[in-house]
Amino acid sequence: MTIRQLSLTDFRNLRSTTLDFDPAINLIYGDNGSGKSSLLESIYILCQACSFSTHQLKYCINHAKQGFLLFGRFSDYRVGLSRSAQKQEIKIDGELVKRRSELASKTPIGIANSNSFNLVMGPPQQRRAYIDWCLFHVEHQYVDHWTQFRHALKQRNQLLKKRKDLNLLEYWDDHLIKPSLAMQQYRRQYISLINNLLGEEMNDLLGDLNVSLEYQAGWPAGMDLQQCLQTNRDKDIKSGFTNFGVHRDNIRILAKGLAAAQVLSRGQVKRLCLALLITALKLVRDQGDRPIILLLDDLCSELDKNTQNKMFVQLLGLGIQLFVTNIERVVPSVFQAKEFKMFHVEHGIIKTSKNG
Incomplete structure (x- = not known):
């Protein structure tokens, strides 16, 4: 509104x-x-x-x-x-x-300033926030999954930090995994939608850069999340926090199949960030109808x-x-x-x- x-x-x-x-x-x-x-x-x-x-x-x-x-x-x-x-x-x-x-x-409200250009060059949490902004304003179930995940992650990390009641870790693992997998599915789906829009409607800004987004799970490939949490439990206890999960997801941004941050000029990075911003706005407008x-x-x-x-x-x-x-x-x-x-x-x- x-x-x-x-x-x-x-x-x-x-x-x-x-x-x-x-x-x-x-x-x-x-x-x-x-x-x-x-x-x-x-x-x-x-x-x-x-x-x-x-x-x-x-x-x-x-x-x-x-x-x-x-x-x-x-x-x-x-x-x-x-x-x-x-x-x-x-x-x-x-x-x-x-x-x-x-x-x-x-x-839905968005802010774009000089920091927005860090979407390509900055850490993974900025790209997770980019995808999550779309999902928060369109998929109401995603908000529920995100809330459940954050609660389970907080409880699990408290156990790891205090190193007490570690027998409860399996309980919180179960409560962590279900919303995590739902969030992963939503993120993959919306990355696909964004890729389609980038290819169809952003040529004026992107030219022949051939940009695409690629989802990278926050745990090792070839291992499911439950197995990962169990295998790395000692590591988590030692560090005092959960090392793997959707809170460690990354969205890789590629240009002609290569990491955009490494191959694009500063001017190209700015145009790419604008294209990503406009694509997210289009997606929320079309999917959310607000x-x-x-x-x-x-x-x-x-x-x-x-x-x-x-x-x-x-x-x-x-x-x-x-x-x-x-x-x-x-x-x-x-x-x-x-x-x-x-x-x-x-x-x-x-x-x-x-x-x-």
Whole structure:
């Protein structure tokens, strides 16, 4: 669902304000450190009840205040989120929500910034998160499997760390294996869907790179997970954690059959990351049939004009709600014939700017 209005109070360095957004295109400009990223962060928190820049929301409180308050009007629901140093409270349409997932499941939201280019070059957990983002917003059963797996993994790791009640390891192995195999099946399925979309619809960005994703299980080939856990039990006890499982999965990204991180130039890696981002958005839109919000934080500074235009053409075709930040007051050429809203951020003060 799109966000139509945002009210924020005592959030980071931003002056308390209320903003009305365009349902499609919102352009935000201002100097570095002015508060552009904080504005995007507040929108992200209203959708996910977590931040893309800190693990603890208490650090988003204005340094001179006791807590912050965010309120958002979406297409068909309202969200209020307050956070003090000790307490967090979420309300949807005035009703108190106990689980963060109840909020996170309502509106798919993505963030793309300079760190997004680490999808190809970075560690496996970033690629697992990429696949899981698609699955979380489309396959509701996947969320249940993921929750069961995380609980079983936590319990198993506690036993391994304390080296007590190790006779219970087999019990938690059984509770770990079932959701793990279900997660593996979903991940394989969605990698196949992504590969199809990359081949069919991303030629404009990828050219002849012939990109594909390949699933790599988090335990040795030729060994099932139960056998792996049993064989490596002594190793797990010694290290104090579970060494093998879907939490160790990797998604290899290949270009012409070779590791993309090793054979592509920096410019090619950027275009590949954009293609993967757009492919995930297409997949969630088509499979989930829900509007998506995408936050682009100073991404244009990383891209040449030609790549920018190709990216924006693809994004406009998705019918998503865009928030785009930039240092300069620039309207990309593909937006100039469209309806949009523009905001200027200066020293934490956000003002609606005329489009002309």
